[in-house]
Amino acid sequence: xxxxxxxGTSAAASVGILASTSATAMSSNENSPKELKGNINHSxxxxxxxxxxxxxxLQHFNRLGIKALDLTGPEDWPLMKKYGIDASMCWGAxxxxxxxxxxxxxxxxxxxDYEQMIPKVAEAGYKNLICFSGNRNGMDDQVGLxxxxxxxxxxxxxxxxxxxxxxxxxxxxKVDHKDYMCDxxxxxxxxxxxxxxxxxxxxxxxxxMQIMEGDIIRNIQDYHQYFGHYHTGGNPGxxxxxxxxxxxxxxxxxxxxxxxxxxxxxxxxxxxxKNPIAALEEGVTICDV
Numbered sequence: 001x002x003x004x005x006x007x008g009t010s011a012a013a014s015v016g017i018l019a020s021t022s023a024t025a026m027s028s029n030e031n032s033p034k035e036l037k038g039n040i041n042h043s044x045x046x047x048x049x050x051x052x053x054x055x056x057x058l059q060h061f062n063r064l065g066i067k068a069l070d071l072t073g074p075e076d077w078p079l080m081k082k083y084g085i086d087a088s089m090c091w092g093a094x095x096x097x098x099x100x101x102x103x104x105x106x107x108x109x110x111x112x113d114y115e116q117m118i119p120k121v122a123e124a125g126y127k128n129l130i131c132f133s134g135n136r137n138g139m140d141d142q143v144g145l146x147x148x149x150x151x152x153x154x155x156x157x158x159x160x161x162x163x164x165x166x167x168x169x170x171x172x173x174k175v176d177h178k179d180y181m182c183d184x185x186x187x188x189x190x191x192x193x194x195x196x197x198x199x200x201x202x203x204x205x206x207x208x209m210q211i212m213e214g215d216i217i218r219n220i221q222d223y224h225q226y227f228g229h230y231h232t233g234g235n236p237g238x239x240x241x242x243x244x245x246x247x248x249x250x251x252x253x254x255x256x257x258x259x260x261x262x263x264x265x266x267x268x269x270x271x272x273x274k275n276p277i278a279a280l281e282e283g284v285t286i287c288d289v
Contacts, residue, residue: 034065034281036288039257043068043088043266044280045231046076052276058083060277064284070231070266077124087126088264089167089203089229093117097171100134102144102181107151114155114166122162128229129159130203131168133182144181149194159199167228169203172211176238183212185219192226202226205268207233210247217255224259231268232283239272241283253289 036042046069049057054076061069061083068088069080077087093113099106114129121129133148152166159166168191173183182188188202204227206216213219220227234245241249256265265287271279 036065039289040253040287041264042066042284043070043264045070045266045268046072048268048270049276054079058085061085064281066284068264074120088266089128089130090121090126091130094131097132097177098135100132101148101151102134102139104147111154115158118158118162118164121164127163128165128167131166133168135179136181141181141187145191148191152195152200156197156199165228166200167203170205170209172208174211185209185223189223189226201228203229205231206252207235207238210235216252220255229263230256230265233269238270240279241269241286249286250289253287
């Protein structure tokens with residue numbers, strides 16, 4: 001299931017079809033929390049496990065030592081709080097990936113939407129709220145950057161007041177999100193500088209940026225002050241992050257830690273295994289440096 005089709009459907013997914021996570025496929029110590037090193041704060045994206053009811057997924061998170069769930073909205077948060085799972089990246093505002101802040105005609109609607117959502121995020125005790133640039137649709141990148149900055153600057157006072165960080169995700173425009181504007185670190189960093197607020201940062205998706213520019217570790221070292229959150233994913237294919245793909249995640253995680261980052265790293269690969277929770281456990285173990 002693609003994330004673009006999942007946006008806004010998390011409530012339905014939480015009561016969706018039960019996935020094939022049978023007891024025989026789960027580890028024998030399923031009632032004992034997995035011991036992790038504690039250096040990386042682990043999270044995972046809800047949409048990648050949309051077939052698993054939310055409560056069952058949260059129980060797996062507790063067992064695996066995963067502290068947070070990414071890309072959730074207010075309808076998910078009460079149950080997440082019941083299981084002590086943080087909301088590491090919230091959504092619930094905006095018009096999705098295709099239509100975003102680079103279109104001035106949408107600014108009034110987007111500002112009103114985010115102004116309603118930001119206090120909800122803060123009241124729930126969370127701090128990260130996702131946003132998107134939108135597609136180019138023939139627009140010059142520098143024009144789009146100026147448009148994004150103009151609209152988002154108007155949002156910064158309320159974000160700063162409530163301690164919420166608006167995070168624009170870096171996505172690839174080569175494979176998955178054709179024509180998406182915020183598709184390179186350089187463009188995103190320039191936008192951060194233009195906005196000039198600590199309450200605006202970039203969601204650095206390692207999978208997407210491997211496709212667009214590579215040089216993952218160097219970019220993390222050079223631009224980490226502008227990165228407020230990280231997503232994983234194996235390339236090619238956006239599947240498991242093991243030796244079936246080209247990225248070496250232990251080294252990437254060590255590079256992230258070396259910057260002093262203390263936020264969450266969220267698994268955002270699409271499992272291919274019959275048991276998706278076993279695949280998630282493997283991904284967390286690989287990143288637990």
